[in-house]
Amino acid sequence: MYNTGKVIVGIIVFIIFFTIPFWLNLGKVKALPKPELPKDETKCVEDTDYMRAYHMQLLHEWRTRKIRKMQVYYMNHEGKLYIMSLQRTCMKCHTSKEKFCDRCHQVVVTHPDCWRCHIAPEEVKK
């Protein structure tokens, strides 16, 4: 084979060049979202891991139960009662949509349409 050395060096340079982003970011996770957590509360409706993974299901359950099943209260696993409401419960503790919900959703590129109707705390017109 002709120019074996040059070809191998070329291939190595090629591989390194195309994996530069990987090498530059090695060991750093930059895209991790940092939602602003409530300061005067310590616990969410359910535990944090559950909320992180299943809050959309919880919201779906709440809205079905409240609107279609005539129920008002949700009991969490500790027996604490919450009124099932996006604006009156979630957003009373999580007082900002932009600094909480959106920070995660921008990272995972999801756009729930809830805020077309539901009023985010920051857009309340006086």
Place this chain on the structure above:
Amino acid sequence: MSIKRRDFLKIVGYGIAGSIISLGGGFIVGRGSEILAMIDKQGEKKGVKWAMAIDTRAFKSEEDFEAVIKACHQAHNVPNIPDKNREVKWIWVDTFERAFPTAETEFISEEVKRRKFLLLCNHCDNPPCVRVCPVQATFKREDGIVMQDMHRCIGCKFCMAACPYGSRNYNFYPPREYLASMNPEFPTRTLGVVEKCIFCYHRLDEGKMPYCVEASQGKMFFGNLNDPESEVRKVISENIVIVRKPELSTKPKVFYII
């Protein structure tokens, strides 16, 4: 074999400690089942059928109507759209001949025919809008309230065509731009959905009266139609009442005292 005094006292001590713990446990479990029962029961309101009676004799001035309409529209973020053909309203005022078109020929006094009437969704017992909704966005709850689930509404407007009372409005304009102030406790709606009065289901479920009834200061009555002792039943039986378009047999649950 005899027990030593020391051992005997120990056993008695354990016994007392154990019973205190189980008492506490029993108390907690007991409370738990109480709460569970409450949670389970919250959905079933057997035998409740909500109804409203409006004393049209008591509504005299523009302000009387204004106060009621404002209370509802502000609380529910109903937009104030100037275009009369495409406005959105949950509760509004109209004349006798428009509210009761088929009663016009009947022998009702001129004074009554000159009155203004407060109109809203009748929460019919036999609601035509529910039958035509292709996605079950509008449905009748067990307690008779005709609910509108905005999350399901696709804006097809079938229900508007079906409703004989004009109680339903389509959002032709972005509603938020026509709101002077917002109530952060209740959602707005969005372009392309149909909306109407929901009999303040959220307040009834929490044991409160609808906003309009509260703001009317005794000119409107609300209660359980199935309970002979309730206020609505009393005022309905003691006064002459009419409903809108009874010949359609939609069985309205908003009664007008004349």
